Amino acid sequence: MLSWYAAHGRHDLPWQTEPNAYRVWVSEIMLQQTQVATVIPYYERFMAQFPDVDALAAAPMDAVLHLWSGLGYYARARNLHKTAIRVSRDFGGVFPDGVEALQALPGIGLSTAGAIVSLAYDRPATILDGNVKRVLTRYHAIAGWPGKSAVAKRLWQLAGAAACTQRPAAYTQAIMDLGATVCTRRQPGCDRCPLQPGCRAAMLSCAEDFPTPRPKRARPTRHQGVIVARRDDGAVLLERRPDAGVWGGLWSFPELGPDDAAAAWSEARLGARPMRVERLAAVNHTFTHFDLVLEPVLIAVAPAAVMDRPDWLWYKLGSNSNQAVGLPAPVRTLLDSTNTEANS
Numbered sequence: 001m002l003s004w005y006a007a008h009g010r011h012d013l014p015w016q017t018e019p020n021a022y023r024v025w026v027s028e029i030m031l032q033q034t035q036v037a038t039v040i041p042y043y044e045r046f047m048a049q050f051p052d053v054d055a056l057a058a059a060p061m062d063a064v065l066h067l068w069s070g071l072g073y074y075a076r077a078r079n080l081h082k083t084a085i086r087v088s089r090d091f092g093g094v095f096p097d098g099v100e101a102l103q104a105l106p107g108i109g110l111s112t113a114g115a116i117v118s119l120a121y122d123r124p125a126t127i128l129d130g131n132v133k134r135v136l137t138r139y140h141a142i143a144g145w146p147g148k149s150a151v152a153k154r155l156w157q158l159a160g161a162a163a164c165t166q167r168p169a170a171y172t173q174a175i176m177d178l179g180a181t182v183c184t185r186r187q188p189g190c191d192r193c194p195l196q197p198g199c200r201a202a203m204l205s206c207a208e209d210f211p212t213p214r215p216k217r218a219r220p221t222r223h224q225g226v227i228v229a230r231r232d233d234g235a236v237l238l239e240r241r242p243d244a245g246v247w248g249g250l251w252s253f254p255e256l257g258p259d260d261a262a263a264a265w266s267e268a269r270l271g272a273r274p275m276r277v278e279r280l281a282a283v284n285h286t287f288t289h290f291d292l293v294l295e296p297v298l299i300a301v302a303p304a305a306v307m308d309r310p311d312w313l314w315y316k317l318g319s320n321s322n323q324a325v326g327l328p329a330p331v332r333t334l335l336d337s338t339n340t341e342a343n344s
């Protein structure tokens with residue numbers, strides 16, 4: 001596999017140039033649940049603004065969430081910031097080089113810790129990310145959803161046994177690359193795979209049967225009314241969401257209860273009746289466990305009627321200056337369409 005990696009692996013991903021624990025860590029967190037091609041521009045913007053862990057630790061959370069906007073799974077960004085503060089404050093800006101110490105930091109699991117130790121410090125450590133699970137379940141024909149603890153335990157054993165102790169960084173990158181580019185989810189390239197001679201799934205011509213998918217669950221749909229309060233000067237009201245829960249710490253539209261009327265909301269929260277009320281087109285968004293339908297109601301309000309609170313932001317449409325805050329993708333979509341409508 002190391003020969004295959006030397007000839008066919010990926011060697012020029014942005015986090016592979018000058019690899020250090022900080023760069024590997026940020027890339028690993030971004031790559032959780034997100035494709036490489038999507039991550040690259042986010043990663044480059046992030047590194048330009050926060051070139052090292054001390055810079056990230058010193059940044060306000062809003063600036064971190066702003067650069068994360070659109071990547072989703074925002075708990076990752078919040079934990080990234082918390083860990084940066086811990087590493088900067090408690091470890092003098094140097095990441096620990098052991099799996100156990102790394103795992104004690106927010107948002108760093110066993111596999112991410114293994115990736116940092118092996119890729120950044122070139123020390124033996126085991127990883128088990130989605131790509132590695134796919135390769136191992138196929139190579140050994142392991143049935144059962146890898147999220148089940150018995151299957152996960154078996155896979156960790158196999159991953160540990162397969163890891164190369166002489167060249168840990170090259171091996172880790174090799175198995176990740178093999179999973180990403182050859183042993184792909186659909187139509188794996190078994191005929192060009194260095195593992196083919198010993199691969200049980202390839203022998204049985206059933207590679208795509210592995211890994212066993214997660215058992216299906218019904219996906220609920222949640223409907224949520226939101227208020228798009230727009231002032232004459234084009235500013236729209238956003239509210240900071242609580243730190244815990246969906247879109248924690250990001251800015252979104254104020255929510256409207258199922259029995260609340262927009263005009264009454266305006267009177268209660270802004271102290272004035274709206275000049276206009278209009279239903280806007282719904283915006284759909286998919287989360288891992290449910291579908292969200294945002295049902296926006298636009299209210300036009302006069303600047304004089306506007307009240308202010310610390311967790312409110314009057315977001316200027318069409319201008320991002322001084323507004324480096326985290327916005328979930330559907331909120332950004334709705335802001336863009338509100339801006340277009342206001343200009344038409």
Ligand code: SF4
Pocket residue numbers: 135138139182183184188189190191193194195196199200201202207
């Ligand atoms: S032989 Fe095919 S199924 Fe087996 S590890 Fe290689 S690409 Fe994956």
